[in-house]
Each structure stands twice: as structure tokens, then as C-alpha cells.
Amino acid sequence: MNPVKLLIVDDLRENLVALEALIRQEDRQIYKAFSGDEALALLLEHDFALAILDVQMPGMNGLDLAAMMRGTEKTRRIPIVFVSAGAQELNYAFKGYETGAVDFLYKPLDPHAVRSKVNVFVEIYRQRQQQEMLLAELRDTQAELQRSIEMRDDFVSMVSHELRTPLNTLYLQTQLRRRMASGVTLTPAQMTAMVERDEQQIRNMVRLIDDMLDVSRLRKGTLAIQPAAADLAVLVKRVIESYADQGANVGCPMEYSGPDTLPGIWDEFRIEQVVANLLTNAIRYGGGKPVKVTVEASGQEATVSVRDQGIGIAPQDQARIFEQFERAVGKQVAPGLGLGLFITRQIVEAHGGTISVESSAGEGSTFIVRLPRRTPSAPLS
Template structure:
């Protein structure tokens, strides 16, 4: 629990010591001030849940200090309790309430009353903090929702526009235009690529939904990490070569284990996609190896790298920015990857620095926990 800060102001040190002894608790940090000027400096530096002010102080009275607090944005909402040794007929209480005080106490203080009143304001402050945190979280959720809708719209628009243009071309063919077999094959390949992109987007959104509900199915069975990695590398070889990122695979002939083969293929595919996307047109190295009771698969690119402050963030939902580059996609790949790996009892590690590329290493126990 975060400690709550309280301010007590009195020109007499013995009064401060006595008051602090009354209200001190483990979850409270108490600041003392012996003058109005000292109190103002503390008020500008800290966020206080309550200020307890002595009315009768030299140079600047508690009433004057309260008036200054109410005139400053940072301090105007801090509850104020006045303490006075003066007789009630001096009408300090009326003046205190005029300055916005929430309570007024007379010396000698009633210990029980003081503790009770302070506890009330500490609790109110905590509830206010919780409400502010909840509001901030709600606002972040709304912003994430809006960003998500915007990203989905943008990412789907590109393949749909391409398919639309392809449809117009087919209309021309139907009207008598001729295309060579090579052109027709290229058209079909473009269609397939755009359809795959849309299917991948939809699959990612469905996986995130399943993860949130705790229903992402992991079905471990006998599988071969070397074989499935080789299969994924071959599937992405043409795509990597087209952007100048040929892939180099180092793997044993076989590396058996108990995993969900479909999900682990998804992990390798996500890592390869990122490596190709950020690879900077340089080769991508993929390595599969055994290490004790673990099986490792690592993907290394030689691209832009990831700054230390971003290395945790990129595994969260909808995070895509790396340095100044924002790649296409929904920013779900690494989030889903980590969840799948952890569901297998494994972990994913990242080694990277700006300008020096990135290496993602997945460590999987050879025998995965039951789904």
C-alpha cells in the first residue's frame, strides 16, 4: 500500500512532536513545518492527503496559510484542519471555515477525536486515488479500443483495396482483354497473399479474445521442433528473399518433444515475420538446438534493433513501434507468442540494442505441461 502523506504545521516543536505521536501509523508519512513559508515549500513539493495547521503562528498565521493554499491550484483541494489554543469566543472557527477548513480543533486535543478525524481524511484520500486510477485505466481502455478499431480498419483496407483492383482487372478480362498465363498466376498469387493477410489478422484477434477469456487451447502431443521449424522457414523463404532477407537455418535432423505443434508453428512464424519486417534487408539466422531438458529456437535479425526501454513494452497488446519505425499489423504477434510459450511452461528472451539487430530465443521444456 502506498503511504499517505500528512502535513502538520506549528511554530512550537513540542506541539509537532505530540501531534505526530497521535497520528503516526506505518502507512503514513508525516511532514513537519514550523512556519508558513516552510509549509508552502512542502506543499508545492508533495501531494498531501491532509494539512493540520496551528492558527496562531508568528509571521504567517494558519488562517493566512490556508488562504494562500486555496489560491493555488496544486493545494486548493487539500483538506485543512485547524488547531487552536485560543478561547472559542475569539471566533477563530468561523474565520477558519471561511478559508475552507473542513474541521476545527481546540487544545488540549482529544486524542481519540484527532485519530478518528485524520483516519477519515486518509481513507477519503485513498478512495479518491483509487477513483483516479480507475478513471485513468478506463480512459486508457477507451483509447486502446479506438486505436484497435483504427488499426483493424487500416490493416484490412490495404488487402481489400488490392482485391478490389484485381476484381476490376478481371472485369476487363471478362470484357475481352487478354492476359498471359504468367500474368494470371501473378494475379492469383497476389489474391492469395492478401487473403492470407486478412485471415492472419482475424486469427490474431480471435486468439487475443481467447486469451482474455482463458480459453486458448493448448493440446500437447509428440512433435518435432526441428521439423516444424524447417517447415515454417521454407514457407517464408520466398517472402524473406523478396525483401532481401534470406534465411539461414541451423538445426539438428530431429528434436522431439511434447508440444502443441500448431501453436509452436505459430510462435516461429510470428518471430520470422518480425525478423523479415525489421531485418533491414539482411540475412536472418534461425537456430534450433537442445539444451538439457529444454529445446531452444532462436531467430536473429540484423535490423534496427530495440531500445532497452521498449523491450518489455513490445510484448504487450497493440504495441508496434520500435524506435521511430511503426510497422504494419495490429501489434499482437509478440503478445500472442509470449502467451503460447508460457502456456507450454517455457519463456521467451530478447537480446537487442539499437542498430545491432535483435535475437528472440524461445525456451521450451521438452515435455510440455498438460493443457
């Protein structure tokens, strides 16, 4: 707990020393000023819980100082207690309350009264600090809640949009089959193309559902990894092969560079998911140019990098693309929920690894995944 700051002002040193001795405690910092000018300098520099001012001082007296405090935004809420000579200065009491005093102490000072009153103001100050902290936390919570509501609405909207596309395609295919049932014939090539379109749309929906399930698991802390013996090079080449036709269809042939074998300890299913997400993005943003996939080993670390020659990612976007529902790269917004890279990062970090991106707008991107080859000591479970 931070110490509470108190200000005492009197032109007589002995008065300040005596007052300080009465109110000093370990959780308080006492600041002394011998004039109104010194007090103003301290007031502008520090946040005080209480100011105790002597009424009669040469130059700027306590009443003048109080009036200036009430006229300044930083100091107008600081409680002011005047020290007065009692009955001899009754007129000062009326003026003091007019200038904003909350209480008076009368000379000779009663030690018990002084300590009691200061304790009250210190406690009020601490309660106000706690209230301000609680209000700040409440505002943060409200802002986070509002963001969650907006994210939920965006999520529902995106899911609806992303499901509508494959479902519309499948619906059209169904209509085509209805025509076939009525006697319309198709060539083998047309039949093959129709089946391929069906398969692609079904894969899109399965991928969409898998992404949503993974995010749900991540939020619940139940996305488990199951490390076991696996071959990273063989795994990567297998994923490349499965995406080769999709890449070639949009002008993004895939090139593999690396060893024929690279054994280690990983969750094979999850690492396949990582590579698949990176290849999907490379095809999506690759601008119809070749994609290069590289696997390397250095000591107890393995690296997978996926390089495309597409639109690239501006520096200000390179951190946020790993967050949930972030899809925009520059002015382009691609299909999808914006979950792929978020899930990819979680999987990589669960293995004790890292993922980064090197890119410039218009010059392509390289995503680099670094994975330890040993079982992580604390896998996500």
C-alpha cells in the same frame, strides 16, 4: 490502513502529555511541538489530519501559526482546533475563526468533548482519503477507457486498410479473368503468376483473420494450448521450407542451423505459429539479406533463434514491440495489425517459455525463444 497523523502544539509539556493521553489510539500517530517554529517544521514534513494549537504561546502564538498555515499550500487545508482558556479569551475566539479555525476546545478540557471532536476530524480525513483514492481510480479508469476507444478505432482502421489491399488485388485479378473470358489469352507463366498472387492475397487475409481471432481468444482467456509429443527441429525446418520461396523472392534466403531432430512436449500448431510469425518479421524487416534460423538444446530447454540483417530495433522500442498493435520500428511502419509478436509472446509464455530480442538500430535483430521440453505445469486454457 496507515495511521492518521495528528499535531498538538503547546509550550507546556504537561499540557501536551495530558492532551496526547486523551486522543491517542492505535491507528493514530501523535506529533508534539513546543513552539510555533517546531510546529512549522513538522507541518512541512508530514501530512496531518488535524492540528490542535494552544492560543497563547511565547513567540509565535497559535493565531500567528494558524495564519502561516493558511498561507502555505501544503498546510492550508489542515483543520485547526484552538485550545483556549474559555471566557477569559473570548477575543481570541473571534480572531481564531478569522485565521481559519474550525473549532475551539476550552480549558479545563472536557475528555469526552475532546475525544468526540478529534474522532470526527479523523473520520472526515479518512473519508477524504478514500474519496481521493476513488477519484484517482476513476481517472485511471477513464484514461484506460479512452485508450481502449482509441485502440478500437485504430484497430478498425488498420483492419480496413489491411483488408483493402488484398481485396483490391483480387478485384483486379477478377477483371483480368473477365478479359480472358472475352478472348484475351495468357501464357502459362502469366497464369502461374496470377494464381500465385491470388494465393498470396488469400493467405494474407486468412492470417489477418487468424490474428484477430487469437487476440479475441486471449482477451477471453480461451487461447488453449494442447501439448503433445513433437519434434522441434522437424517443425522449424518445415516452416522454413514453407516460407523459403517468399523469402527468396525478396532476397532473404533462409539458412537452418541445428540438429536433425529435437523431440519434446509442445503444442505443435502453436509453435509453428510462433516460428512463422518470426520468419514473417525477418522477411519483412530483413532488408533483402539472408535470414539465419538456429535450433539448440540445453538440458531440458530448447532454443529457437531467428536472426535477420535488416533495420534493427532501437533499445527504447524493444519492449513495446511485444504489445498489441505495435508495428513501428524506427521510422518504418510495416503492413499488418501489429499483433504477431504480441500473440507470439502469449503462446511462448503459455508453454512456460520466454521470448526476447537482441538488436541495435541498423544492425539487424535476433529473436530468441526459449521453451521447456516438458509439459508446463499450468498451461493457458
